[in-house]
Amino acid sequence: MPFLPPTTTSTAANLYRIWARQTVCRKDVLARYMSSNARPPTSSQKRVNTQDAEEKVTFEAIGVKPPIVVALRGAFPDIAHPTTMQKKLIPAVIGSQDILLQDFTGTGKSFGLLLGLLSKSRDLTYDAKKGKAHAKKGITTLLIVPHRDLAYQFLHWIHHMITSSGDELAPNALASIGQVLVRGAPPSGIENSSPRILESIIRPSDVSSLVDNPPHILIATPTALMDVLHQTPEALRLSTLSTVVVDEVDSLVEWTPGHMTAYTSAKIKRKLDRHPSQLKSLLDVIYASQSDTAVKPIRKRLLEQGVAPKHRPQLIMLSATMRNRLRTAFFGAFGWFKRGKVLKLIKSGSKKSHGAHGANRTTTHHVLVVSKDGEVKNIAGAREIVASNDCPADVSDSLVQPIDDSEEGDDDFFPEDHNESMVESDANLAILNKSAINPDMLNAVATAFALDVPSIALLVLPATASVRRAISDLQQIGVNAHGLDLMENETGRAHLLSRSVEAVDENPTLLVSTLATTRGIDLPALTHVFILGIPAERGGDAYLHMAGRVSRFGRSGRVVTFVHEREEETIKGKLHVRDDPKKMSILLKKIDVAPAKFEHFDSADKLRKEELEEAGNRKK
Numbered sequence: 001m002p003f004l005p006p007t008t009t010s011t012a013a014n015l016y017r018i019w020a021r022q023t024v025c026r027k028d029v030l031a032r033y034m035s036s037n038a039r040p041p042t043s044s045q046k047r048v049n050t051q052d053a054e055e056k057v058t059f060e061a062i063g064v065k066p067p068i069v070v071a072l073r074g075a076f077p078d079i080a081h082p083t084t085m086q087k088k089l090i091p092a093v094i095g096s097q098d099i100l101l102q103d104f105t106g107t108g109k110s111f112g113l114l115l116g117l118l119s120k121s122r123d124l125t126y127d128a129k130k131g132k133a134h135a136k137k138g139i140t141t142l143l144i145v146p147h148r149d150l151a152y153q154f155l156h157w158i159h160h161m162i163t164s165s166g167d168e169l170a171p172n173a174l175a176s177i178g179q180v181l182v183r184g185a186p187p188s189g190i191e192n193s194s195p196r197i198l199e200s201i202i203r204p205s206d207v208s209s210l211v212d213n214p215p216h217i218l219i220a221t222p223t224a225l226m227d228v229l230h231q232t233p234e235a236l237r238l239s240t241l242s243t244v245v246v247d248e249v250d251s252l253v254e255w256t257p258g259h260m261t262a263y264t265s266a267k268i269k270r271k272l273d274r275h276p277s278q279l280k281s282l283l284d285v286i287y288a289s290q291s292d293t294a295v296k297p298i299r300k301r302l303l304e305q306g307v308a309p310k311h312r313p314q315l316i317m318l319s320a321t322m323r324n325r326l327r328t329a330f331f332g333a334f335g336w337f338k339r340g341k342v343l344k345l346i347k348s349g350s351k352k353s354h355g356a357h358g359a360n361r362t363t364t365h366h367v368l369v370v371s372k373d374g375e376v377k378n379i380a381g382a383r384e385i386v387a388s389n390d391c392p393a394d395v396s397d398s399l400v401q402p403i404d405d406s407e408e409g410d411d412d413f414f415p416e417d418h419n420e421s422m423v424e425s426d427a428n429l430a431i432l433n434k435s436a437i438n439p440d441m442l443n444a445v446a447t448a449f450a451l452d453v454p455s456i457a458l459l460v461l462p463a464t465a466s467v468r469r470a471i472s473d474l475q476q477i478g479v480n481a482h483g484l485d486l487m488e489n490e491t492g493r494a495h496l497l498s499r500s501v502e503a504v505d506e507n508p509t510l511l512v513s514t515l516a517t518t519r520g521i522d523l524p525a526l527t528h529v530f531i532l533g534i535p536a537e538r539g540g541d542a543y544l545h546m547a548g549r550v551s552r553f554g555r556s557g558r559v560v561t562f563v564h565e566r567e568e569e570t571i572k573g574k575l576h577v578r579d580d581p582k583k584m585s586i587l588l589k590k591i592d593v594a595p596a597k598f599e600h601f602d603s604a605d606k607l608r609k610e611e612l613e614e615a616g617n618r619k620k
Ligand SMILES: Nc1ncnc2c1ncn2[C@@H]1O[C@H](COP(=O)(O)OP(=O)(O)OP(=O)(O)O)[C@@H](O)[C@H]1O
Pocket: 076, 078, 079, 080, 081, 082, 083, 086, 103, 104, 105, 106, 107, 108, 109, 110, 111, 112, 319, 320, 519, 520, 521, 522, 524, 548, 552, 553
């Protein structure tokens, strides 16, 4: 639905404000994004470019197979050279060494990983003990992801590469390279996908294509994999695996947080032992040592059936955020990695392109405070934006370095609940059960969206909110809102391959999601992330992942968080204070981010009145 001047009076003031100000400002907005994303290279970029040219580093030179390079050039012409990190990552992926990779969001970890995986030998498995490779037929790589949209994104990248020559794919051609295994009923919007994509997405209840046509790479969520392991383990044939990858690994494992009493720590450990995460159960089957009695029975059964791996497959784990304690646990408590045998590619914390904690310097961060009567203001202390000639972050200067164990931070957190499907299966029930969002907050988002977004933005809701309901509420006030759900929703999918902001969209799109389904998602044309409320649990890491959907690979972007104003309430004579602006300030400080003023809400009333009058005059 396009923005139209409203005719009713109930929310007319707000709607008019959105519509009118959209007309006034959005052309200027585009100009800003176009210029910020098309700046001349900095001296450091020139230096890196010259260095790369001198070294003549090509994807072929680091081991990517020639047909993959041809497909890459056809599908992604702007991806010309590997980055510094990819130069180390790709050869190691193609080889057989275990890898632990931590680098900033949007630096090409997942993409580089995929190029390496596609270049791995299909029919060989490496026996580290004998130092020999064996011929085999089966799944080569298990690529484990936290949610189905990320699985879909990987499949989409593969599909785009192999179809870029324009040739129609033969049946099963994509499925023999990559298949996606996820839970849930096939989403209703999926039928608009290519038939090759459709036949490559399977459910645990029907894994016949895994048996008939085992893919080179199986992309799956841990829950779906465990379903298959319980029901039809022979379909997975873990014995043929040469590599297991866990993307966004810190979102999939649970571990005992620090800074607590021995008693509490032991209690949590007991709980985690009783109810391990799906990923832990799965990796224990593949990597547990023979002495581990807890997992021995399952392994024994699978070994008897000939479906458990006899030899240890290569293990690769990656994420933009991995705390020290977790990395240490991979070697110690979990025992999945062996000390001294892992290639550790760990971000350097370069303050030039990223803050100490990894927030991208080409992102502008804003916090808007919404009062009880719907007034929206910048958070106290927000700095003025100074027009800057700073260039976009040079992804090459996020250097990979040996592990630095001095970055101990606040890791008192537990993993969130991973909901594979963003859109609830029973919509009505979900709408009733999940909490509605304060209309003033949604109005504030709609206003910021209308004023500042040229083409596409992402709204991330708290885990407790109903995505469907928010979409419906936003649509009612004229916002072109859709679920991010890439399988379900063609609107989101359409943006997977758009490379940049090219025009003011007459009717910009607002994609709506929760944190659990935004990790790792790459929508190159995205310029804005709107976050509703303070990121709960692991606040800093959660914020970095949400904010990391923009400013990817040197682009720029804006992140706007909406919080309620400070509230005080006296209950039974006791004063209760909820100070979200203060909490947000503390969170941003921890990750080395200083909020800037969102200019449209600056000295609010005066500016707004002037702009509205101007818009009104133009309309007459
Ligand atoms: N060598 C390259 N040259 C230019 N662009 C690249 C290169 N490698 C990757 N990209 C682009 O960078 C973007 C981000 O890639 P990717 O999703 O792999 O990042 P990531 O580090 O995995 O991010 P996240 O931590 O959010 O998962 C993609 O649009 C991809 O096409």
